Amino acid sequence: MAEKGHAHPNYMAIFWYLAVLTVVEIAVIYLPLAKLTIGVLLCALALTKAALVAMYFMHLRFEAKTLGWIAVTPLAIATLLVFVLLPDGFAVLKKTDSAAKPAVAAPAKH
């Protein structure tokens, strides 16, 4: 029987990329870098791993381009949502901060 579908990518190579990237991720959190730098590095590494899985294991690289665009839509929605939620979170943080401070400044009134 002839092989079905497209040519298979080198799955073991992808496996090693994923394994090495996971080790790099764990190493990154112990590096003496700024928290923001570590955060950006981790996001980049995670997205690279996710892209490898989607493109080669899920064969997105060999599918119609439109399917790829559909597949990345949730990522765009989730990223936008973070920015939609943050202002509210910061507003609550500010409120609890300013509410907490006078209580610390004047505890003897009771």
Place this chain on the structure above:
Amino acid sequence: MTAATVHSAIEPAEAPLTPESWGKLGMWIFLVGDAVGFGVLLAGYGAMRSTSGDWPNPYAVLGINLTALMTFLLICSSVTMVKGLEWLGKGDRTRAVQYLFFTALGGAIFVSLQAYEWSHLIHRGLHINQNPWGATLFGTSFFLVTGFHGLHVTGGVIYLLSIIRYVANRPDPAASYNAVEIVGLYWHFVDLVWIMVFTFMYLL
């Protein structure tokens, strides 16, 4: 004239996104919806965490040795999944079933390790509504997100086992190729989500 030929006569320029099967497109649509679900959970987690004054340091309190092993296990099970599909494409049904079984086994071990991790953390005081380390929402989001993912893995193991039966019942390997490719899409998606969960909830 069948319905299919009528359809192609009306829309001659239209090609399906997944010419192999409609089921594959169906799975992709489901996964995109599911990805929005996980995306919303993780985005909510990120927003709550970055605006919290006393969020604990996850990798310090959760411990990542076991979780790193679980991550590795899920990556391995993704490889056995693609290998299973590859063998089925080559016409070797026995090998395909073997690899699908290894994949399901990897998933089952993953869920068992997660249950072990949960009970260990609960014993140390991490609960859905309180924890000894700081923000209450830390426990809430931890159990919600890892639990939602764990349910996906559990569902995936059951799905894989039913597809193994499906392959075993069909002597022609070509007859079950699409079904195996579709369960593969689901399984790799679960792996992909864990990559995100591991990074954002344990490492960051």
